[in-house]
Amino acid sequence: MENVITSSAVKVFYGEKEALHGIDLDIPKQGxxxxxxxxxxxxxxxxRCLNRMNDLVPNTRVAGDIRLDGTDINDAKTDVVELRRRVGMVFQQPNPFPFSVYDNVTYGLRTNGKFSKDELDERVETSLKQAAIWDEVKDDLNKNAWEFSGGQQQRICVARVLAVHPDVVLLDEPTSALDPISSAKIEDTLMNIRDQYTIVIVTHNMQQASRISDKTAFLLNGNLIEYSQTKKMFINPDKQETSDYLNGKFG
Ligand SMILES: Nc1ncnc2c1ncn2[C@@H]1O[C@H](COP(=O)(O)OP(=O)(O)O)[C@@H](O)[C@H]1O
Ligand SMILES: [Mg+2]
Structure with missing residues (x-):
């Protein structure tokens, strides 16, 4: 299978502290x-290595090789703004801007001024539909995003990422601040877009990983312990540490 992201020997240092000890992990296209x-x-x-968000953390150093479609993302010539368009990110706490739903979703498009009103309208509708929030906001596109519930805000944030047509969507525990019904809607959203986008989700919810993911990577103390098809890992992991973690013996 074709890999959209390859990473090898990735280490991250926070000051003197080595937080990742050499991660080799390739992410397949789509799914x-x-x-x-x-x-x-x-x-x-x-x-955060995958779209260079660690650049924004003071005193941090990243070593190793990370490629997006074969191109070294840490190269000095990389356009980091374009990298972050191609590799979008959704965080644990919903973080819409304090303006309308429409302006949130079109934010990344309006800044380059290339899109007509009709094109913007079309992107808004398509992205909100992909994020499974269109029906709930279509009559309120001018309403401030902060007036919606946390779960709705998170889906608006997903739509904002999708609107710029990324290749990869990173999500860092996107449902851990949400109630179960809102979490289920985010999971539906991800299942909805998994054929079109490459999705990488951090979750401490093992049931969530087993429900929605194709592949699972298990990390422990800054090392990649095991990486395989999700079904295989949950039924028959190779490593004792994986088995212990999945069985709730620690963590
Ligand atoms: N900005 C930072 N400065 C110093 N240490 C950090 C920073 N962010 C994370 N760490 C440390 O790096 C390790 C990995 O953290 P993190 O990637 O946040 O783990 P996880 O997301 O799996 O909970 C932890 O020991 C954490 O304390
Ligand atoms: Mg974390």
């Missing part, structure tokens, strides 16, 4: 890859 592991094992740190 959902889950990153699981106990709190503090390096899931967010690894995810």
């Amino acid at each position: 959902i890859t889950a990153l699981i592991g106990p709190s503090g094992c390096g899931k967010s740190t690894y995810l």
Whole structure:
């Protein structure tokens, strides 16, 4: 299978502290890859490598090789703004801007001024439909996004990422601040778009990983312990540590 992201020997240092100890992980094109592991094992740190969000964390150094469609993303010539368009990110806390739903979803499109009103309207409708929130907001596109529930805000944030047509969507525990019904809607959204986008989701919810992901990577103390098809890992993991974690012995 074709890999959209390849990473090898990825290390991340926060000051003197080495948080990732050399991660080799390739992400296949399309479908959902889950990153699981106990709190503090390096899931967010690894995810932030993929669109260079660690650049924004002071005193941080990334080593190793990370490629998007074969191109080294840490190369000095990389346009980081374009990288983050191609590799979008959704966070744990919904973070819509304090303006209308329409302006949120078109935010990344209006800044380059290339799109007509009709094109913007079309992107808004398509993205909100993909994010499974269109029916709930279509009559309120001018309403401030902050007036919606947390679960709705999170789906608006997903639509905002999808509107710029990324290649990869990263989500860092996108449902852990949400109630079960809203979480289920986010999962539906991800199942909805998994044929069109490459999705990488960090979750500490093993049931969520087993429900929605195609492949699962298990991290522990900054190391990648096991990476395989989700079904295989949950039924018959190769490593004792994986089995112990999946059986709730720690974490
Ligand atoms: N900005 C930071 N500065 C210093 N240490 C950090 C920072 N962010 C994360 N860490 C440390 O790196 C390790 C991995 O953290 P993180 O990637 O957030 O784990 P996870 O997302 O799996 O909970 C932890 O030991 C954490 O304390
Ligand atoms: Mg984290």
